[in-house]
Amino acid sequence: xKKGVLFLIALLLVTGTLWGALASxxxxxxxxxxxxxxxxxxxxxQERNVNNIVTSVVFDYRAFDTIGEAAVLFTAVCxxxxxxxxxxxD
Amino acid sequence: xQPLSVIVRTIxxxxxxxxxxxxAYVIIHGxxxxxxxxxxxxxVATFLALLLVAHGGKKLLAxxxxxxxxxxxxxGLLVFIGTGFAGLTTVFLYNFLSGRGGLFxxxxxxxxxxxxxxxxxxxxxxxxxxGLEVIGGLSLIVIYMFKGIRLYEEAGSExxxxxx
Amino acid sequence: xxxxxxxxxxMTGNMPFLVVGILFFLGLYAILFERNLIKIAIGITLLxxxxxxxxxxxxxxxxxxxxxxTLAGDVQTMxxxxxxxxxxxxxxxxxxxxxxxxxxxxxxxKHYGTLDVxxxxxxxx
Numbered sequence: 001x002k003k004g005v006l007f008l009i010a011l012l013l014v015t016g017t018l019w020g021a022l023a024s025x026x027x028x029x030x031x032x033x034x035x036x037x038x039x040x041x042x043x044x045x046q047e048r049n050v051n052n053i054v055t056s057v058v059f060d061y062r063a064f065d066t067i068g069e070a071a072v073l074f075t076a077v078c079x080x081x082x083x084x085x086x087x088x089x090d
Numbered sequence: 091x092q093p094l095s096v097i098v099r100t101i102x103x104x105x106x107x108x109x110x111x112x113x114a115y116v117i118i119h120g121x122x123x124x125x126x127x128x129x130x131x132x133x134v135a136t137f138l139a140l141l142l143v144a145h146g147g148k149k150l151l152a153x154x155x156x157x158x159x160x161x162x163x164x165x166g167l168l169v170f171i172g173t174g175f176a177g178l179t180t181v182f183l184y185n186f187l188s189g190r191g192g193l194f195x196x197x198x199x200x201x202x203x204x205x206x207x208x209x210x211x212x213x214x215x216x217x218x219x220x221g222l223e224v225i226g227g228l229s230l231i232v233i234y235m236f237k238g239i240r241l242y243e244e245a246g247s248e249x250x251x252x253x254x
Numbered sequence: 255x256x257x258x259x260x261x262x263x264x265m266t267g268n269m270p271f272l273v274v275g276i277l278f279f280l281g282l283y284a285i286l287f288e289r290n291l292i293k294i295a296i297g298i299t300l301l302x303x304x305x306x307x308x309x310x311x312x313x314x315x316x317x318x319x320x321x322x323x324t325l326a327g328d329v330q331t332m333x334x335x336x337x338x339x340x341x342x343x344x345x346x347x348x349x350x351x352x353x354x355x356x357x358x359x360x361x362x363x364k365h366y367g368t369l370d371v372x373x374x375x376x377x378x379x
Contacts, residue, residue, distance in 0.1 A: 011279055018275035022308070023268040029316035037313075037334040045323055049188045049198040050121050050210035053321040053332075057339040058126070059213045063183040066216075067170070069343045070223060074167055076350030077227040083357045084238040122324045128346055202326035231353050238360055 091236075093146035102144035109137045117221035120214070122205035127217045131224025138229045147236060156233055159226040166223030173212050173219065187211035270311040277304035291359050291369045298355065302348040306341050313337035 026032060040053055040061070050056045058066055093099065117130030142150050177184035188211030189197050196209045208214075277300055284297025313334035319326070321335040359369075366374050 007283075010283075011276075014279045014282075015272065015275035018278065019268070019272050022271040022274065025312075028268045028270055028311065029314055031313070031315055031334065034334055037336055040335055041321060041332050045198060046200055048185060048210060048213070049196070050213055051198060051203070051205050051323045052121050052123065052126075053323075053335045054124070054338050055121050055126050055213060055217070056210075057335050058342060059216045060183075060185050062339065063174070063216070065343060066220070067174070067183075069346055070167055070170060070220060072347055072350055073224065073227055074163065076354055077163065077230055079354050080231050080357050081234055083354075083361060084234050124320065124322060126342075128342060202323055202329065205324040235353075235357065235360075238357070 091142070091147040093149070094144055098144050102140055106137050106140050109140065110134055113137070113225075117217060118214075119205075119207075120217035121210045122207070127220030128224055131221045132228065134221075134225045135228035135232070138232055142232065142236060151233075151237075154233065156230060159229045159233070161226075162222050163226030163230065166219045166221070166226065169219040170216055170223070173215050177212070185211045185213065187215075188213075270307070274304050274308045274311065277307065289371055291362065291371060294371070295352070295355050295359065299348070299352060302344070302351075306344050306348075309337045309341045309344065 040057060044053050044056045044061075045051065048056050048060055050060075113130045113134030115130075116125040116133055117127060120126035120130070138154070141153075174183040177186040180186070187194050188209070189195060190211075194208050194211050194214050196206050198206060198209050281297045281300030281304060284300065285294055288294055288297065313336070315331050315333050318331045318333040319329050321332045321338075323329075362374065363369055368374065
């Protein structure tokens with residue numbers, strides 16, 4: 001009984017704080033000013049000759065982050081292979 | 091892992107190749123429709139997981155050699171970095187193939203249009219390279235995590251602490 | 255003539271933010287109060303899911319379509335493409351974290367023979 005009441009109070013506090021704080025950044029659905037994304041929407045098809053703007057942002061305007069992400073995936077696969085090594089356990 | 095019944099094995103033999111072709115479609119058309127390298131690579135990796143679940147572990151380990159997937163993964167990452175170095179005369183990772191008329195170099199009209207497949211320069215090459223890397227990486231994770239189950243036979247026989 | 259005070263945005267129109275808050279709280283509760291190691295790993299995955307959902311929800315325009323020009327028809331406004339690109343990277347990094355976490359849990363089970371966090375803290379090697 002006591003644990004259930006504490007759980008409900010904590011749920012209301014945390015969820016209410018996050019909800020109120022996020023709703024005062026901007027209301028859901030109208031972004032006020034986004035100059036970088038408006039530039040991408042208007043000029044990406046003409047400059048890079050591509051139809052999909054999200055792919056052009058991931059692989060052309062911000063390709064350096066994608067190299068970092070590919071390196072993280074490679075490192076994770078190498079780490080999993082190292083954990084399941086046979087022999088060498090002392 | 092024990093293999094499942096005859097019905098499941100037959101359906102798996104028919105439908106696993108559709109998964110591979112659909113994943114290749116999502117990778118190749120990355121610059122025309124939503125999708126791309128990472129998403130298509132994850133779809134193709136479920137091909138190996140379906141074979142593992144339906145046919146059992148012993149048959150899969152006889153059918154699959156991990157050397158191929160390791161080679162796929164390293165080739166994908168090297169092609170990605172090599173495409174970046176090829177445009178080094180202007181800047182690293184410059185899109186030097188778009189709009190020139192050669193490989194992947196058609197010009198796209200502005201506004202809504204049915205897509206042209208050989209447009210968008212190095213973006214299509216990078217999609218293929220990242221797709222190869224994700225296929226190799228996720229398949230290797232599935233195979234080696236399955237091989238690690240065999241270590242359980244050496245653990246202690248009594249287990250505690252499942253639920254309160 | 256004095257202008258009426260600006261009305262505060264109706265709180266029920268911001269439902270996606272409420273869902274983000276609930277997912278965040280459930281993930282945090284699972285990490286702090288559960289005893290089984292696999293349930294703690296599920297809590298970490300829930301926490302990452304709430305962060306990805308927040309990224310996508312922040313970039314929505316009312317009545318907008320996806321930022322793709324292929325066979326688009328008559329398109330007036332488009333949603334912002336940059337948060338969607340950042341979420342792709344975040345999902346892949348979450349996958350790498352989960353894979354390594356589960357591998358380490360398998361190794362812990364092999365060494366200690368139990369999945370209970372309080373037992374593992376008590377045993378010494």
